[in-house]
Amino acid sequence: MNGSVILQQFLTGISLGGAYALIAIGYTMVYGILRMINFAHGDIFMMAGYFMIFSMAVFPWYVSIPVTLAGTVLLGVVIERVAYRPLRTAPRMSVMISAIGVSYLLQNLATYIFTAIPMAYPSIPFLKQIFQFGSVSASLVTLVTPVLTIVLVIALMQIINHTKAGMAMRAVSKDMETAQIMGISVDKTITYTFIIGCLLAGVGSILYFTDRMTVYPYSGSLPGLKCFVAAVIGGIGSIPGAVVGGFLIGISETVLVSLGYSTFSDAFTFILLIVFLLFRPTGIFGEKATEKV
Amino acid sequence: MLKITDLCVNYGGIEAVRNISFEVPDGKIVTLIGANGAGKSTTLRTIIGLVKAKEGSINLDGEELLGRSTTVIVSKGITLSPEGRHMFPDMTVLENLKIGAYLRTDDLNEDIERMYELFPILKSRKWQAAGTLSGGEQQMLAVARALMCHPKILMMDEPSLGLAPKIVRQIFEIIKKINEQGTTILLNEQNANMALQAADYAYVMETGRITMSGTGKELLRDSSVKKAYLGL
Ligand SMILES: Nc1ncnc2c1ncn2[C@@H]1O[C@H](COP(=O)(O)OP(=O)(O)O)[C@@H](O)[C@H]1O
Ligand SMILES: [Mg+2]
Numbered sequence: 001m002n003g004s005v006i007l008q009q010f011l012t013g014i015s016l017g018g019a020y021a022l023i024a025i026g027y028t029m030v031y032g033i034l035r036m037i038n039f040a041h042g043d044i045f046m047m048a049g050y051f052m053i054f055s056m057a058v059f060p061w062y063v064s065i066p067v068t069l070a071g072t073v074l075l076g077v078v079i080e081r082v083a084y085r086p087l088r089t090a091p092r093m094s095v096m097i098s099a100i101g102v103s104y105l106l107q108n109l110a111t112y113i114f115t116a117i118p119m120a121y122p123s124i125p126f127l128k129q130i131f132q133f134g135s136v137s138a139s140l141v142t143l144v145t146p147v148l149t150i151v152l153v154i155a156l157m158q159i160i161n162h163t164k165a166g167m168a169m170r171a172v173s174k175d176m177e178t179a180q181i182m183g184i185s186v187d188k189t190i191t192y193t194f195i196i197g198c199l200l201a202g203v204g205s206i207l208y209f210t211d212r213m214t215v216y217p218y219s220g221s222l223p224g225l226k227c228f229v230a231a232v233i234g235g236i237g238s239i240p241g242a243v244v245g246g247f248l249i250g251i252s253e254t255v256l257v258s259l260g261y262s263t264f265s266d267a268f269t270f271i272l273l274i275v276f277l278l279f280r281p282t283g284i285f286g287e288k289a290t291e292k293v
Numbered sequence: 294m295l296k297i298t299d300l301c302v303n304y305g306g307i308e309a310v311r312n313i314s315f316e317v318p319d320g321k322i323v324t325l326i327g328a329n330g331a332g333k334s335t336t337l338r339t340i341i342g343l344v345k346a347k348e349g350s351i352n353l354d355g356e357e358l359l360g361r362s363t364t365v366i367v368s369k370g371i372t373l374s375p376e377g378r379h380m381f382p383d384m385t386v387l388e389n390l391k392i393g394a395y396l397r398t399d400d401l402n403e404d405i406e407r408m409y410e411l412f413p414i415l416k417s418r419k420w421q422a423a424g425t426l427s428g429g430e431q432q433m434l435a436v437a438r439a440l441m442c443h444p445k446i447l448m449m450d451e452p453s454l455g456l457a458p459k460i461v462r463q464i465f466e467i468i469k470k471i472n473e474q475g476t477t478i479l480l481n482e483q484n485a486n487m488a489l490q491a492a493d494y495a496y497v498m499e500t501g502r503i504t505m506s507g508t509g510k511e512l513l514r515d516s517s518v519k520k521a522y523l524g525l
Contacts, residue, residue, distance in 0.1 A: 167388065
């Protein structure tokens with residue numbers, strides 16, 4: 001393998017990793033605040049793919065992107081209202097089962113409405129531009145993804161550490177009752193969390209599917225699981241952890257594929273999960289023991 | 294005035310508060326004393342809306358608060374410094390003060406300075422994570438954080454719990470000072486001696502009921518209170 005091939009694979013790896021990181025943040029933030037795994041998150045990401053297909057059929061890309069993001073956010077907020085909020089005082093296991101239900105509901109709904117036949121993902125012309133550096137060529141999306149991921153993560157950390165809404169999120173995730181005594185509305189804060197998680201999943205979806213070219217009703221399930229693993233490996237509840245986990249999985253997957261082990265690459269993600277659960281269950285950035293789910 | 298009438302609170306089958314009535318007049322210090330498990334914390338947590346009452350009324354200046362959300366109740370001017378202090382341990386002292394004023398939109402600097410005057414130790418620790426403060430310092434911060442929302446009524450749940458006698462005296466001096474500056478105080482205490490000395494009016498709670506009431510001085514002299522709560 002020569003230098004340019006390695007560089008090429010590296011670019012592909014960090015690009016895939018960036019998309020994974022954006023999705024993993026949604027898992028980790030919802031876990032941080034509700035102590036539950038939002039199993040429907042991968043399917044929200046899949047629905048974002050369909051939203052883009054249908055809005056691109058009507059609007060130019062610069063209108064379709066905000067429409068897709070708004071639709072994704074709306075879907076996430078509605079799911080929280082209808083399927084999770086009524087269970088706020090129920091045991092956590094009930095909320096988690098509800099999330100699994102929502103996941104299957106979205107997959108089946110997508111199959112029913114859009115059929116199981118993969119639909120072509122529209123190409124956004126400017127993201128598809130090809131760049132040539134010596135013998136390495138890459139489409140713009142490959143370069144944009146990791147950069148955009150880093151920019152969004154920095155912006156997110158600013159929001160969390162330096163705004164009132166961010167302060168409310170930190171307070172609710174640490175001590176829900178005391179946060180309420182401060183006058184913080186737990187419901188509103190949880191809604192903000194879903195808005196941010198779904199917005200990032202929407203961006204991740206556009207970047208991911210632009211490189212994959214098709215969407216089908218189960219498009220979200222494997223990437224969703226991998227991003228959940230990324231969040232666990234990084235230390236669930238930790239945003240930097242989710243980003244590192246996302247890049248780690250994206251890069252290792254790409255490396256394995258390029259070495260010819262493409263059938264093994266998915267299994268590897270789960271081996272990584274098991275190894276972490278055995279030897280470092282709190283993940284890379286996790287401090288306190290994560291609760292059993 | 295805060296007026297509690299016929300309040301009943303259950304946890305599943307446990308009747309934690311059974312039909313209690315009491316008043317907290319403006320500008321006064323009122324205390325609930327009683328043994329562990331008597332229902333004092335439940336009473337305060339119900340007033341602030343964290344626990345749902347089975348029946349009764351919680352009336353602030355003519356307005357019914359029962360069934361309102363904690364956010365609304367706090368915005369009406371009632372706050373709670375909870376049992377066990379409950380700092381946000383990863384936030385700095387300054388952030389803990391700011392979060393106490395979460396519902397306010399005006400400038401906080403003047404009030405933050407006022408808290409530093411009231412609790413000088415907090416000024417020197419303002420960049421320190423609250424979780425690293427000592428118990429007494431955390432209690433000071435808990436009181437300061439509660440005051441940041443400009444409450445009409447400050448409820449304190451066992452502020453002296455686990456603190457050295459010297460610190461307890463400091464805390465009670467601060468309670469009196471805050472009260473003199475115009476804040477009404479509703480105080481839960483197991484330390485009956487200190488609480489009765491500070492209080493204008495006191496209620497004794499036993500297994501969810503109010504069994505006795507009177508001015509602080511009256512109860513300090515009462516023989517059954519002396520025997521049960523003052524260890525005399
Ligand atoms: N969250 C809860 N769930 C069930 N029972 C509770 C809960 N909190 C308090 N209790 C019970 O209610 C009663 C009153 O408790 P509490 O209000 O904490 O008393 P105090 O503050 O006077 O010590 C006790 O019997 C206690 O065990
Ligand atoms: Mg108590």
